[in-house]
Amino acid sequence: MALVEAVGVRKSFGHTEVLKGIDLEVERGEVVCLLGPSGAGKSTFLRCVNHLETIDAGRIWVDGVPVGFRSANGKLYELREREAAHQRRDVGMVFQRFNLFPHRTALENVMEGPVQVLGRDRAEVRAEALALLERVGLAEKASSYPAQLSGGQQQRVAIARALAMKPKLMLFDEPTSALDPELVGEVLDVMTSLAREGMTMIVVTHEIGFARSVADRVVFLVDGAVVETGSPADVLDNPRQPRTRQFLAKVL
Numbered sequence: 001m002a003l004v005e006a007v008g009v010r011k012s013f014g015h016t017e018v019l020k021g022i023d024l025e026v027e028r029g030e031v032v033c034l035l036g037p038s039g040a041g042k043s044t045f046l047r048c049v050n051h052l053e054t055i056d057a058g059r060i061w062v063d064g065v066p067v068g069f070r071s072a073n074g075k076l077y078e079l080r081e082r083e084a085a086h087q088r089r090d091v092g093m094v095f096q097r098f099n100l101f102p103h104r105t106a107l108e109n110v111m112e113g114p115v116q117v118l119g120r121d122r123a124e125v126r127a128e129a130l131a132l133l134e135r136v137g138l139a140e141k142a143s144s145y146p147a148q149l150s151g152g153q154q155q156r157v158a159i160a161r162a163l164a165m166k167p168k169l170m171l172f173d174e175p176t177s178a179l180d181p182e183l184v185g186e187v188l189d190v191m192t193s194l195a196r197e198g199m200t201m202i203v204v205t206h207e208i209g210f211a212r213s214v215a216d217r218v219v220f221l222v223d224g225a226v227v228e229t230g231s232p233a234d235v236l237d238n239p240r241q242p243r244t245r246q247f248l249a250k251v252l
Contacts, residue, residue, distance in 0.1 A: 001064055003028045003169060003200050004049065008058035011044055011224075018044045020224040021058065026169075029198045033211040035235075036221035037247060042204040045221075046171050049202065050091050051084050062091060063168055089117065092162030093171040096178050098154040100146040106133060106157045107142040113165045125164070132160040136190050152183030159190055170194065172203040208251060212236055220244050 004026035011019040018041045026032050034042040047053040049060055051068040060067040068084060069076040079087065100109050110129040114120045133139050136156040146154050155175055162170060172191065176184040188210050195201060195214045205211060211218055211232055218235040220228040220243075228241045239245045 002026055003030075003063055004202070005061045006045075006049070006058065007060075009045065009048060009055050009060060010057040011041075011048060011053060011055050018224050019048070019055075022221075022224075022226060024219065024226065026200060026202060028200055030216045031195045031201045031203065031214055032217045032219060033215040033232075034202065034204045034219050034221060035206070035208075035211060035247070036227075039223075040221040041224040042221055043173050046093075046173050046202060046204055049169075050088055050093050050171060051079075052093075054078070085117075089113075089165055090168045091171060092165060092167035092169070094155070094158050094162055094173065094175045096174045098146070098151070098158045098178075100154055100157060100161070102146050105143050105145055106138060106149065106153075106160075109146075109157055110160045110164050113161065118165070129160070129164055132163055133157070135163075135193075136160045137186070150183055151179045152186045155179065155187045156190055159187075159194075163194075168200065170199055170201045172201065172205070174204050174206065176205070176207060206251060208236065208248070220247070222247075 002025040006022055006024045009019050009022040010017065022045055036042055044053060048055050049067065054068060066076060068079055070079055101112065104112065107129055110132055111125050114125040115122055130139065130142060133142050136159055138153060138156055141149060141153060176187050179187065188207060192214050215232050217229060218232050219226055220235055222243050228235055228239060228244045235244065236248065239248060
């Protein structure tokens with residue numbers, strides 16, 4: 001069974017249909033990069049996988065569990081927010097903006113979820129959080145506050161914070177788009193390391209070089225629909241669809 005399975009996913013905001021029947025599977029340990037122009041529905045789809053947005057039609061499963069719903073007596077019932085938050089613990093998400101708690105140090109930000117949400121022992125969590133900060137190259141910044149960190153450093157803390165919940169799946173929503181160009185590489189290096197360690201990842205990105213070197217599969221979306229999917233070599237080097245070729249001609 002694929003770790004992530006989406007079938008016929010549709011989502012509208014008002015009269016605007018943003019997702020128009022998305023079908024997608026992500027295998028365990030696979031890295032899938034979602035590419036496409038602004039407004040294609042990439043970020044919306046990612047938020048639906050984490051049930052930060054409720055889909056209007058179709059279904060999404062993560063590890064065999066229907067996202068945002070529970071099954072009872074042969075019927076599906078939408079989860080209450082507390083139940084949805086509980087389900088969401090297995091999926092880490094890193095946003096464009098870092099969303100760190102400004103009044104907490106890097107270490108405290110990483111510890112927050114395991115302590116407050118999972119109720120784990122603080123000393124044990126602290127040791128793991130320090131190890132995670134070291135993993136993302138920020139061991140020496142454990143006592144620093146977000147305002148004392150560069151954008152790239154804040155984003156690496158955000159990645160460590162997501163990993164602290166020991167997720168089955170990591171979602172990245174354009175994690176480098178808010179960074180100065182010279183800081184992009186340090187975040188992509190951490191993501192590349194995660195991919196090599198076997199983390200299942202869905203990445204919305206415009207970083208074509210990252211997609212080419214790290215992705216197992218590239219999915220190209222336009223106007224809420226999958227236009228083309230395949231290996232990086234297939235989609236990025238030999239695209240079949242004119243819309244894909246047009247997009248790549250502008251961004252490469």
